[in-house]
Amino acid sequence: MSAPTGGPGGQLPPGVNPKIIFADLPKIPALATSHGTIMGLVFVVILPLGSFLIRASNSKKSVWAHVAFQLVGWILMFGGLATGIKMAKILDRLHNNAHTILGTVVIAALILQPIFGFLHHRRFKATQQRTIWSHIHVWYGRVLILLGIVNGGLGLHLSRGTPAYSKAGTIAYSVLAGVVGLALVGLMVWVERSRRRTLVENGGEKAAVPATAQA
Numbered sequence: 376m377s378a379p380t381g382g383p384g385g386q387l388p389p390g391v392n393p394k395i396i397f398a399d400l401p402k403i404p405a406l407a408t409s410h411g412t413i414m415g416l417v418f419v420v421i422l423p424l425g426s427f428l429i430r431a432s433n434s435k436k437s438v439w440a441h442v443a444f445q446l447v448g449w450i451l452m453f454g455g456l457a458t459g460i461k462m463a464k465i466l467d468r469l470h471n472n473a474h475t476i477l478g479t480v481v482i483a484a485l486i487l488q489p490i491f492g493f494l495h496h497r498r499f500k501a502t503q504q505r506t507i508w509s510h511i512h513v514w515y516g517r518v519l520i521l522l523g524i525v526n527g528g529l530g531l532h533l534s535r536g537t538p539a540y541s542k543a544g545t546i547a548y549s550v551l552a553g554v555v556g557l558a559l560v561g562l563m564v565w566v567e568r569s570r571r572r573t574l575v576e577n578g579g580e581k582a583a584v585p586a587t588a589q590a
């Protein structure tokens with residue numbers, strides 16, 4: 376890694392941040408493309424698809440497809456985090472702006488999500504009812520995926536005016552992120568409405584839990 380100052384002879388024009396690692400700046404476009412692509416894929420494609428899959432059918436296959444998608448997305452997310460931190464260090468943007476702060480919070484919070492999924496699964500097997508872990512897993516996951524989608528927009532805003540910025544990429548992300556975000560909210564409303572209807576008709580949490588939750 377190079378020294379944090381890097382203008383020729385160490386002299387920088389006034390107003391230029393001396394903490395930027397100038398010698399590593401040429402690495403930014405490739406890092407930004409890889410970071411943006413991985414994070415976009417994880418938060419706008421893989422994690423939302425995994426959330427839809429759990430509701431796609433009442434078979435156990437749905438649950439295992441959910442687990443597989445979410446775990447692949449979860450692992451990829453750490454690759455995106457690594458490239459994000461590397462870039463943020465070069466650009467002196469580590470935790471001094473909304474994008475890197477919110478991104479770190481979302482990723483740190485998601486570390487626990489597979490554990491909540493597993494706890495839901497274990498408690499459901501024992502009680503045949505939704506427990507506090509089911510509600511935590513479902514709502515925690517929904518909120519964090521939506522925050523991750525919003526944070527991608529903040530990342531694109533952060534990269535505006537840099538060589539890594541692409542207007543076409545920003546438009547594509549915004550359209551896809553908007554559609555997927557709305558679809559996730561729609562799924563949420565549909566699942567909660569059906570659950571409440573079943574609760575009223577049959578009485579009790581047990582009857583209201585979709586079979587997919589029983590894996």
Ligand code: HEM
Pocket residue numbers: 422426427429430438441442445446449485488489490492493495496505509512513514516517520562563566584585587588589590
């Ligand atoms: C990072 C990993 C994971 C994420 C981000 C995640 C996310 C989610 C989300 C958002 C939902 C709710 C979908 C909706 O109706 O809106 C959900 C439901 C569910 N998840 Fe996960 N999940 C993950 C891992 C797991 C794991 C490891 C398991 C099982 C061992 C699991 C089992 C379930 C089950 C059974 C449900 C349905 C619960 C119910 O309807 O009561 N998930 N998950």
Ligand code: HEM
Pocket residue numbers: 403407408410411412414415418456458459460462463466468469470474475477478479481482522523524526527528529530531533534535537539540541
């Ligand atoms: C929810 C998690 C995150 C998502 C969805 C996300 C997504 C993005 C996207 C789409 C871009 C634009 C890339 C481009 O212009 O090609 C970006 C830029 C950036 N991200 Fe993230 N990111 C996340 C978390 C993080 C974290 C945790 C860090 C560092 C701690 C980080 C650091 C950066 C930096 C420094 C840029 C600006 C690069 C530049 O100026 O060209 N990101 N991010």
